[in-house]
Amino acid sequence: MMDIKKRILEGDRLALAKLITMAENNRPEATEVIKEMYYRTGNAYLIGITGLPGAGKSTLTAKLAKAYSKMGKKIGIVACDPTSPYTGGAILGDRIRMQELFTDPNIFIRSMGSRGHLGGLSKGTRAAIRAMDIFGMDYIFIETVGVGQSEVEIAGTADTTVMVLAPGLGDDIQAMKAGIMEIGDIFVVNKADREGAEKTSREIEAMLDLNERSSWRPRVILTVAQDNKGIEDVLYAIDEHMRYLKDSGIFDNKRRENIKNELLELLTQNIMAEIMSGLSKEDLMGIVDKVAKRELDPYSASTDIIKQTRIGGCR
Template identity: 55%
Template sequence: MNNLVSSLIQGNKRACAKLITLVENELDGYEEVLKEVYKHTGNAYIIGITGPPGAGKSTFTDKLAKTLRQEDKKIGIIAIDPTSPFTKGAILGDRIRMNDLSLDKNVFIRSMGTRGSLGGLSGATQAAIKILDAYGCDYIFIETVGVGQSEVDIVKTADTTVMVMVPGLGDDIQAIKAGVMEIADVFVVNKADKDGAKKTLIEIDMMLDFKKDWDFRPPISLAISENGQGVNDVLNNILSHKKYLHESKEIDNKRLDRNKLEVKEIVHKRIEKLVAQVEAKEDIDTLLNKTITKECDPYTIGQKIFESVVK
């Protein structure tokens, strides 16, 4: 395992792929690997790409990555796709859209299924980011699954969150709904050649006017990712936000908050494993059957499991 970590730090692409698989599947020793890898993180800048399904997030990520590659930047891309609730598999189509990028030796693309995680990200996203950071990536793109207005986990993960919108998604109220609209640091109205693009931009601008005390007011721009039009404007907006974060030292607060949340998630995951062990030992099914006949209730069962875990 130490050999893999050493190879990773030296920029070995195969070692990077193997270690992401290790942590994604939580195989033996994955926590020790992450502890070792963590010492070599903190250099990559993380950009989240989110927005509704069909907004063109994959194409946009592809174009942004290619633009940064012209500046000789090393790029990591984590593309999240929805997992089937029945087969637990995923199509992982985002990678297909970036097929020519995958041939670049300085671009690492990893597709991940959500595997039941809510909020638009895979449960292993944080671990994969650390591995790509240690691998030497300058920028890491996280393209979320595109599940709708509750997809806000990206704000806990990215340094800059880009919201990709498209015209024609709904009425004027759509632009001021809570949730994903509140987490963006940069807005882009993609497919700007379609009717209603400028109207969508104005609606977002009006939404931003509701808040008066911006430290950094999210910029908005139009783009057509298919032909690359407007991609440079979006990249400049991302870099402006990056500059603001570093100059204001807000980047440290963001990353501290991210670490606090990650510690909580680690604790919660360990508690879940203990609960599963208790359920395996106790005859929970028999007790649950008694909830149907009202001989027992869920609160008593929950208390019984809790007490066993605490012991």
């Protein structure tokens, strides 16, 4: 592990890729490296890119990353793609859509399958972010799978969340009223050369008028990312939101809240691992059968399972 740490400090991108792969595969060596180099984290600014499928998230991310690269910034991109619940495979389409970035020495892209993880992010997303932060990235983009309401998890990870919409996607604005609209710090109406872009923009503005709980008023920006139109406006809005967070003192509080979310997620994973390590498949299926036959209720079953482990013995 000393070798991979040394190579990462030297800026070896292959070492970074290897560390992320190990973390995604739950290799304990990756955890040890991240633990030992954790002191190097906290410097990258995290930008979440989310929204409905087909809105152009990948194109927008690519154009923003390219613009930051031209400024001499180091950029990391974690692009989460959906995993098939049947084959376990992921399309990893962002590797195709972001081809133009692969030759840029300032940009590192990692596509990750969601592996059944809800919330729009991959299970290995946080570890990948830590690895890129350790590597010295200035900005890290986290692009979600784009599946609707479950995208809310991005708000517990990113510093600035960009919600990407496009005209002609049906009743997208109305469908997003139930909470997902609240996570956007910046709204981008992409593919603005299409009919209905101005109408979509007005609908977003009208909905934002109803939200008086925050001192930050999200900007609504029209873009045609494919043609680089509006990209400068999005860059300005990201910088504006970053300055707002830091000047208001919200930035540190938000980072602390995000760390709390990460700790709770790790606790959940560790507790589940501990429980499952003390429960054989036969025992589990035996309990499942009892619940299925109505001989046992699921609430009592879950309590019994916990009692059978070391966790249940810690009183």
